[in-house]
Amino acid sequence: xxxxxxxxxxxxxxxxxxxxxxxxxxxxxxxxxxxxxxxxxxxxxxxxxxxxxxx
Numbered sequence: 875x876x877x878x879x880x881x882x883x884x885x886x887x888x889x890x891x892x893x894x895x896x897x898x899x900x901x902x903x904x905x906x907x908x909x910x911x912x913x914x915x916x917x918x919x920x921x922x923x924x925x926x927x928x929x
Contacts (some may be wrong), residue, residue, distance in 0.1 A: 881918050884925045 885891040898906060906913070 879925075881921060884921055888921075888925065 879887070882891065
């Protein structure tokens, strides 16, 4: 069984660990805060799926 990498390790391997987040408006920040758990889970799932599908 293949070792599962941490999201930070996947980001580093893909070279996206130094990308800075965009600045959010106050209303965007509030929306992001409300959906943080859902969005984080989706991001991590899709990133892991993409990384593991590479040859």
